[in-house]
Amino acid sequence: MKKLEKLVRRAQKGDKEAFVELMEEYKLSMSRTALAILHSEEDAADAIAETVLTAFMKLCNLRQPQYFKTWMTRILIYNCYHLLRRQKRAVPLDTVPEGVWAADRTADYDNVIDIQSCFQELGENDRLVLTLFYLEDLPVRDIAGLLHIGEDAVKTRLSRGRKRFRAIYQEKEEQDDEVYEK
Secondary structure, X not given: OOHHHHHHHHHHOOOHHHHHHHHHHHHHHHHHHHHHHHOOHHHHHHXXXXXXXXXXXXXXXXXXXXXXXXXXXXXXXXXXXXXXXXHHHHOOOOXXXXXXXXXXXXXXXXXXXXXHHHHHHOOHHHHHHHHHHHHOOOOHHHHXXXXXXXXXXXXXXXXXXXXXXXHHHHHHHHHHHHHHHO
């Protein structure tokens, strides 16, 4: 049995330290997914907190520990969309989206900004599918289950998202080259 599955089983039996360890393991994963949907670190933190609470309360309902990440991600996506619905009822969302990832101090900052801005220009469906597939390493079948769409639809969104991202990135590169040439 894998280490994470053992942690899930321990957490299901009431081991709070095991649950905390699970949350630490998936903290970055949850953050990336929530930011891909919500574009706001504060809103993402709210959705993650709600997800942690729900996962803690309902963990005993999870039948197959190997699907913990998929189960938790499904809860997170639901909480993100629930938060968006509440916000739309209260105040129109007309804020500028924040960056998806904080720039690592050792990374090439300009490149990180370029990638972030290109990623933000993608549609929400493309951005979410690309995040789940490339950053969270979820297989197409799991993404299809999470989003309640067919596997072919996931593959189509991945293909479309990659093409759009590439086109946006190349366009920005060409614009940058024109600015430097002047």
